[in-house]
Amino acid sequence: MKMREQFPDLVFQSLPGALPGARIEATPMQLMALCRRVRESSGRLVTIWGEDLRDEALGFRLCIALDCNDELIVVELRLDPENPAYPNLAEIFPSAGRLQRAAFDLVGLRALGGDTRPWLRHSAWPADVFPLRHDAPASPPEAPAEYAFVRVEGDGVHEIPVGPVHAGIIEPGHFRFSVVGEKVLRLEERLGYAHKGIEKRFEGLPAMAGARLAARVSGDSAVAYSWAYAMAVEAASGTTPSARALTLRAVLLERERLANHLGDIGALGNDAGLAFGLAQFSRLKEDLLRANVAVWAQRYPMDAIVPGGVAADVKADAARTLIANQDAIAVELERLREIYDNHAGLQDRFMDAGCVSPELGAQLGIVGLAARASGNARDWRNAMRIAPYARESCPVVVRPQGDVAARVAVRFDEAVVSIALCRGWLAALPAGDLSVPLGQVATGALGIGGVEGWRGPVFVAVRLDADGRVRRCHPHDPSWHNWPALEHAIIDNIVPDFPLINKSFNLSYSGSDL
């Protein structure tokens, strides 16, 4: 969409870096008009974050990142230091609701007319303390508070509270089911249990050291986060990594996608009663991790990407090891897919379970893998033309059904694509430096970065100081937009199908709890 032509009175300042983008300073009215236009042109909200600029006598700043299909626009809104309030974006983008609640909990910026319940704040700090403000106390007193769940009333309705400690080996979160018999009438999620102060932790870190923290925002997406972070730091410091470094990053990202998809396909088989699937796919995933050790000396190469490039090279024999590993997986993947596809019991559980129709998905603004399984062919690898993806044709896999079966099918198809992409890159790695030193930083300049991780688009925004330290870093997980869709997907399904449906989305708790 051509936003520049549609809003001639706004100043679009192009942002440097690999992710095509621009920033705009806007008034609340202009912001709302922009958001409506993005929504009408099937764009997406990416994220919302707040910044405390009172030490520079600039009040507060609210930043809204919008995905305009082929570029990213960051809208900046100046807010009054005494009364930092802004219009409610949840009227336009439903998934803005929780992001706005988080922006209030952390920085104290209030959306007018939105849901006023806390989101990330449970008990660790009181309602009048905002941890990301510069004058916030380092150790605020604990302040336990009740949370007002929405109640469903009627004959025979009862509640099932689940979590934060779950029965399986998964992250902490709370689910409140309102059910009649076994049928779910309503699910309300309450997250924030894994909130560990990541954004605060970034403040003051040297840009290079921040990479280690970025890789641990969500451990299963370490490559996606460290690449997005590195891209943002490189944008803020005018640094361009070599073609070799970028290609090696893409190999790492596709192998991360492959590892997670293999794990999920196996776990989904298991959740539908086919333990054989878990055994087979967890074996393939283990083979992949062991091949990683041979090349990166780590099963999960969490710190392989650094701002400026990559930490380690892949030599010719190591590239052959990776290709052989992936080719072996490809053969088994095809065999196992036939078994999955022809297994009546498995397909019976997968099909029509946890359905999110393309219309509902578009309305909720879901992203990534889940969106592609609900008919939306959005994929940043293609849309944003980030090297080395820009040079390849990266086929986008899409299914219209929106059920568990579709999310399984997208994983199978994407695994095949990842293997093919890696094979191409590894067979002809371009020359170039492993990493280059960071360039000069303009204090407070915005740097953005983003890649299509295995769940969906992972986005990072940074502002650095002239001495190369992080002033503000905001990492964003695609799960923010898909958690609300899970609440819809479970409606009219039975409680025992929840683990299967939940796993089919496999959303991040840590990544959205920050």
Add this chain to the structure above:
Amino acid sequence: MWRLLQQIRRVGLASEPVPAPDPSMLQHELHEEIRRAFGRALAIRQVDAGSCNGCELEIHALSNPYYNLEGSGIRFVASPRHADALLVTGPVSKHMAEALRRTYNATPEPKLVIAVGDCGACGGVFGESYASLGGVANVIPVDVIVPGCPPTPTALLQGILAAIRKPRASV
């Protein structure tokens, strides 16, 4: 079904021997050790007290055919009331501290606590802050620490075995 059986036959047994701290230790000796300590198989309740989910990936890997944890008489259970040991990943977020304490209190004696990962050990990259209490030992008593980011399945197995062998006051 025929293809499924063919695949099982083709793959065969993938399980590897248990990497005991003492390499001469045989699997049946390990069973014996677990039986001596707990009178039966070892039941573990895993608690994510605020981790990045990296440690969980490797804890999952323990159940894959290569490590075959259940083959060693160790299994994961759904309730702390059924557990002999808690496998806790960190850092312990302030929002999870109460849930972790309650889980600990719900676990019957004798019980073991294994703190997993650099974050479980000391808070790792997240440290202690307005939202994080740091290492698991800051919240509940810890018997064994398995460092690593994330620790490998082998390191996790060795940590579990070390915890079983640890002499305890009241068994």
